[in-house]
Amino acid sequence: EPEVTQTPSHQVTQMGQEVILRCVPISNHLYFYWYRQILGQKVEFLVSFYNNEISEKSEIFDDQFSVERPDGSNFTLKIRSTKLEDSAMYFCASGAGGLNEQFFGPGTRLTVL
């Protein structure tokens, strides 16, 4: 069964460093999402992406964040200058279109020291 994959599974970085989280969505999907889950809190929407542009973003998704689909398979989330409060589990999701059904990857745990 096709699935969304994410790398790395765990990323540790120093405050102020840039990180890139990578996702490979399901191959025929057209809609891509990033969510995050701070430890002990709810899963929160960050951004959705369709047709090579952002279609929706939350207040969390400020100028330090960016997304890109650099090729036909990867979908990346870049955090330019990480802060301690960016420590969270980051989930990528993808959807085929039509009814809104999102398939989630296993997540990347980001730890900012």
Next chain:
Amino acid sequence: AQSVTQPDIHITVSEGASLELRCNYSYGATPYLFWYVQSPGQGLQLLLKYFSGDTLVQGIKGFEAEFKRSQSSFNLRKPSVHWSDAAEYFCAVGAKNTGNQFYFGTGTSLTVIP
């Protein structure tokens, strides 16, 4: 405002007992409702979804959920819990159109005792 409430932070049940996890939502349009399960160190696995039609929906692993519009609820049930069901359960609501975000509840942590 769109929101999902899961009133029970943590539930403990005995193996073989029945289970009901509560979910209430507030949504300005026709809600599409989902339950996801997250095992430790794992991602979010879809248990079941409700888009339209029969308000009682069946999912994987023997779970079912009932949509009650009048109560703005979408409670998850299982008649007999297995030890492997111990996990975190999340209710989510979204709009019909793909590309729209999901709103998640805070989750209910399920412990199963032998």
